[in-house]
Amino acid sequence: MNNTLKFQAALISTAVIAIVQPQVSVALSLEEVSRIAEEITVLILGPSAPGSGIIISRSGNTYSVLAAKHVIQSTNPGEETDIVTYDRQQHRVDTRKIQKFYGVDGGNNPVYQQ
Secondary structure: OOHHHHHHHHHHHHHHHHHHOOOOOOOOOHHHHHHHHHHHEEEEEOOOOOEEEEEEEEEOOEEEEEEOHHHHOOOOOOOOOEEEOOOOOEEEEOHHHOOEOOOOOOOEOOEEEO
């Protein structure tokens, strides 16, 4: 068998093994899910009634939070709005960066920096 055939045989064997091997997933415990949920849930304090949201992304020390439309619908750029995180730290929202998604009650995206 020449080197090309050996290489092709090795690739086919590797591909078959990768396809046949079952994927094992391990569920998180109730305590782990609760801890994660607590850490990503935030309180939003603005001109509207207080509401909640969840942290959906982080880039450096800038966090994006997803909230229902009614939570920050009356927040205008420049108005004071704060987010309280699970560690009871209060963070100012840059209200100029709020993205309102019209036509759905699923979200506005206040951004704050830690």
